[in-house]
Amino acid sequence: MTKNTPAAQDTGHSHDYLPAAGRDSMLPFYDILTRLLGAGKVHRSLIQQAALAPDTRVLEIGCGTGTLTVAAKDAQPRADVVGTDPDPLALARAERKIRGRSGIRFERAYAQDLPFPDAAFDHVFSSFMLHHLPAEVQPVFASEALRVLRPGGRLHLADIGGNITAADGYAARRMLRNQHVSGxxxxxxxxxxxxxxxxxxxxDSGVYRHVGRVTFYRATRPA
Incomplete structure (x- = not known):
């Protein structure tokens, strides 16, 4: 889970991005919080859906402290895995998780401006990141994800959304009123x-107690 945005004036802090934990001061609690919100289950589902093969190149956009990026590498040790995020403090924590390991790295980058050549990756992951992007940035993110994927490559995206209804529970009802989720x-x-x-x-789609309905998408770049 991470939060990329160029609109610092809308987030109550001085950065030109929204920090991974919302505030720099909350970063030490970020991994605990995301586990409580069900991120581990979401990450396992994304990796299972991707069915990573050996020697593939994998990118996570908005990696936060790198939990999904590391899990992808653990699932397929022969993959070359990269995680990106605009938050340098979160990336410093991510780097500590991979100390001494090869075939995995982290780079500072915004979702709408990825520093990679065209067709560089076989798989791209995005977990709970899209709804934090301003509406005008979301199409640029989608275009960048398409650009860095090879023909036939896939974007695996999970976020709050889809066919949310009031019957999905209290958290879902709150999300139906959340302007960041409306898109x-x-x-x-x-x-x-x-x-x-x-x-x-x-x-896939399912209800998660603390965040409401989470829906999973697989998007393929046409060959």
Missing amino acids: NLRDGIPRLLRAAGFDCEEV
């Missing part, structure tokens, strides 16, 4: 990704 509701995410040029399908 993710119903078919908002597939429409965004298809507009960028992806072939997109919903893979």
